[in-house]
Amino acid sequence: MSDQDPAPASDPARGGRRWSRGLGYGAAVVLCAALAVVLGVANPPRDEGVSTDRLGPEPGDTVAGYLDRARDSLAGPDDGDRWALVSFGDYRTAGELPAATTGVRVGQALYQVPVPRVATPLVAVQVPGGDTALRRSGTDAAWQLTDRLRYTVPDTRPAQILEVAANRLRAGCACAPGVVVRAPLGRLRELADRPGIRAVQALPADAVAGRFAVAPLLPDTGDPIVPPADDGPVPAG
Structure with missing residues (x-):
């Protein structure tokens, strides 16, 4: 064996060096883990928060109670832009929406096809x-429902409801119970006084687009406000 040959694996000196090196690595890992725990305690992850903003009545509300709350939301001197829900006194066609919302910026058109004792879906069109x-938002709503049909079991009640709702929207039905708008409080108060407007409810000024729920006060909703019945026959068209 030459002087340059490596020491055999059983060399005690080499084994000791490997053991001490492994011990050093292990201590470093433990130290890093402990440091991570300390940093985590000192700097906890930021809580993103859960949005609880909502436009529209809560289940169990009375119509009068919601109307009062909506009216109160428009009070105050602040005249910055707010997100607000406009609920109509009757269902509107897409073609009627521009005249009903003159002077305010519409962010979403809401559609829910009225069918007696059939729970049709609410569709929000950006x-x-x-x-x-x-004016074309009714057709866009129909396309949204048609797309949902692709993922619904055929010949079931949910599929029948989607098909009927899409067909009626495509035919230009009066199926819009409201819209979501953005405008200053003063303009929203003026909008609330227009004929045919049942309620206008504003969110706080710091509400963020896309971070609030919307459930319009339907024109045919009675007291108490509860989810619509879904025990009636689905019409053929």
């Missing part, structure tokens, strides 16, 4: 701006 997009 409106990028302008009356043209608002």
Whole structure:
């Protein structure tokens, strides 16, 4: 064996060096883990929070109680832009929405096809701006429901409801119970006084788009406000 040959694996000196090196690595790992725990305690992850903002009545509300709460939401001197729900006194067609919302920016058009004792889905259509997009929002709602049909078991009640609702929206039905708008409080108060407007409810000024729930006060809702019945026959068209 030459002088340059490595020591055999059983060499005690080499084994000792490996043991001490492994011990050093292990101590470093333990130290890093302990440091991570300390840093985690000192700097806990930021709580993103859960949004609880909601536009529309709560289940169990009375109509009068909700109308009072909506009216109160428009009070105050602040005139910054607010997100607000406009609930109509009767269902509107897409073509009627521009005239009903003159002077305010519509962010969403809401559609829920009225069918007696059948729970049809609420559809929110984003409106990028302008009356043209608002007038075609009923057709856009129909396409949303048609897309849902692709993922629904055929020939079931849910599929039948989606098909009927999409067909009626595509035919231009009066199926819009309200819209979501953005405007100053003063303009919202003026909007609330217009004929055919049942309620306008504003959110706080710090409400963030896309971080609040929406459930319009339907024109045919009675007291107490509860989810609609779904025990009636689904019409053929």
